[in-house]
Amino acid sequence: MKFKVLLIEDNEASMRVLKRVIGKANLDVVTASTLAEAKVIFESTSPEAYLCAVIDYTLPDAPNGQAIDYAIEAFIPAVVITSRINKEVRDHILSKQVVDYIPKQNAQMFEYLTRLLARLEKNKHIGVLVVDGSRSSRSKMSSLLSRHNFITYNAANAQQSLELLHDHPDIKLMITDETLPDMTGVQLVAETRKLYDKDQLSIIGVSSNRSASLLASFIKSGANDYLNRPYCHEEFFCRIVQNVEYIEQIEAIRQAANSDYLTGLPNRRHFFNQVSNTIRRGLGCMSLALMDLDNFKNINDTFGHDYGDVVLKEVARMIMRHFSRFHVSRFGGEEFCIFLPNIEHEHAIKLLNDFREDISKKVIKSKTIRHSCTLSIGVTNKQNRTIESMLSIADQHLYAAKAGGRNQVVGDS
Numbered sequence: 006m007k008f009k010v011l012l013i014e015d016n017e018a019s020m021r022v023l024k025r026v027i028g029k030a031n032l033d034v035v036t037a038s039t040l041a042e043a044k045v046i047f048e049s050t051s052p053e054a055y056l057c058a059v060i061d062y063t064l065p066d067a068p069n070g071q072a073i074d075y076a077i078e079a080f081i082p083a084v085v086i087t088s089r090i091n092k093e094v095r096d097h098i099l100s101k102q103v104v105d106y107i108p109k110q111n112a113q114m115f116e117y118l119t120r121l122l123a124r125l126e127k128n129k130h131i132g133v134l135v136v137d138g139s140r141s142s143r144s145k146m147s148s149l150l151s152r153h154n155f156i157t158y159n160a161a162n163a164q165q166s167l168e169l170l171h172d173h174p175d176i177k178l179m180i181t182d183e184t185l186p187d188m189t190g191v192q193l194v195a196e197t198r199k200l201y202d203k204d205q206l207s208i209i210g211v212s213s214n215r216s217a218s219l220l221a222s223f224i225k226s227g228a229n230d231y232l233n234r235p236y237c238h239e240e241f242f243c244r245i246v247q248n249v250e251y252i253e254q255i256e257a258i259r260q261a262a263n264s265d266y267l268t269g270l271p272n273r274r275h276f277f278n279q280v281s282n283t284i285r286r287g288l289g290c291m292s293l294a295l296m297d298l299d300n301f302k303n304i305n306d307t308f309g310h311d312y313g314d315v316v317l318k319e320v321a322r323m324i325m326r327h328f329s330r331f332h333v334s335r336f337g338g339e340e341f342c343i344f345l346p347n348i349e350h351e352h353a354i355k356l357l358n359d360f361r362e363d364i365s366k367k368v369i370k371s372k373t374i375r376h377s378c379t380l381s382i383g384v385t386n387k388q389n390r391t392i393e394s395m396l397s398i399a400d401q402h403l404y405a406a407k408a409g410g411r412n413q414v415v416g417d418s
């Protein structure tokens with residue numbers, strides 16, 4: 006779903022640039038140049054449709070940030086932009102429950118807004134767990150996090166927090182107070198680290214006790230960061246975002262390391278790891294299929310390498326469509342591999358044959374070329390308990406499929 010951003014700005018030049026920035030972030034822009042206009046818009050749509058409102062602090066009918074209150078009352082996260090940069094205005098803005106404020110100082114502001122909008126959109130899928138014995142501290146922190154669109158979870162003690170972590174894999178950050186009813190925050194960090202690595206879950210320790218040794222204990226027990234109470238809203242979010250981004254970067258690196266650059270399918274190494282784990286668990290019936298595009302060199306030679314790439318990407322997309330519940334991989338070149346656990350061999354052969362047929366009927370289009378291709382498949386269910394031995398048998402069957410005229414599936418019998 007494409008979210009909307011409500012932009013309330015009376016300056017035409019600024020409005021033009023902001024519309025472009027928001028559009029570039031792939032969001033729909035709804036504009037108003039006064040608070041009165043914005044009210045009419047608010048009344049006809051639901052707040053859930055909006056990612057946030059970007060509000061000029063000074064509007065003709067709302068000269069001192071009154072539009073901010075209106076957005077907050079309508080449950081729309083408010084980002085404030087202002088050319089009035091003085092302490093009084095800053096304090097006034099921050100006294101309201103805004104997401105952030107951005108001074109209209111230079112072009113960097115637009116860059117910052119682009120990143121902030123992307124962040125607000127991503128936050129809708131990120132869980133943050135707040136662990137605190139005090140109900141009021143928990144709800145204060147949760148309301149700050151909700152303002153930035155995070156999914157929030159609350160735990161009143163360590164036991165509850167471990168249960169929530171287990172049940173909600175979307176939790177990427179845990180924030181824990183030092184004093185909990187059933188153990189200390191430092192102990193909870195140590196317990197949590199036995200189950201979740203630093204690259205899976207970020208942890209921030211919080212305390213009102215400004216002792217350097219407590220900070221060190223948190224970090225040595227596995228926390229990523231530490232926050233002193235009382236904290237200001239800006240510092241809080243800088244630390245939250247920094248720690249969430251750390252997890253996202255690790256995930257992006259892992260994703261890049263595990264996938265094939267052209268098709269996005271898991272690469273050979275990742276496939277081996279996944280399948281070896283599955284085989285080790287000793288499942289029942291399992292099949293391994295090796296598939297290879299027929300005469301792919303001809304396609305490259307006739308239509309060019311770029312079209313060859315289009316074919317590989319289309320085949321990968323169709324593999325995902327047919328076999329998303331199994332382990333799939335691009336092994337390299339024009340060769341793909343599929344591991345099908347927990348399914349009868351005859352059924353696996355039928356699925357592979359359906360796929361082969363679909364590919365042969367598919368016209369693969371680029372801007373100037375329309376062509377189709379076929380593939381050959383070797384499949385085995387001989388379970389010698391290693392992926393290498395299954396691969397070697399599937400490879401022999403693939404060779405037989407090619408020798409037998411291509412565009413066919415050859416199995417064990």
Ligand SMILES: Nc1nc2c(ncn2[C@@H]2O[C@H](COP(=O)(O)OP(=O)(O)OP(=O)(O)O)[C@@H](O)[C@H]2O)c(=O)[nH]1
Nearest residue numbers: 297298299300301302303305310313314338339407
């Ligand atoms: N476009 C493109 N071509 C690739 C890529 N990787 C490997 N190839 C090409 O794939 C072709 C494989 O050719 P061959 O091994 O001779 O096999 P084939 O022509 O498919 O013949 P058979 O397998 O016997 O049906 C070669 O031309 C490689 O250059 C790639 O990433 N993109």
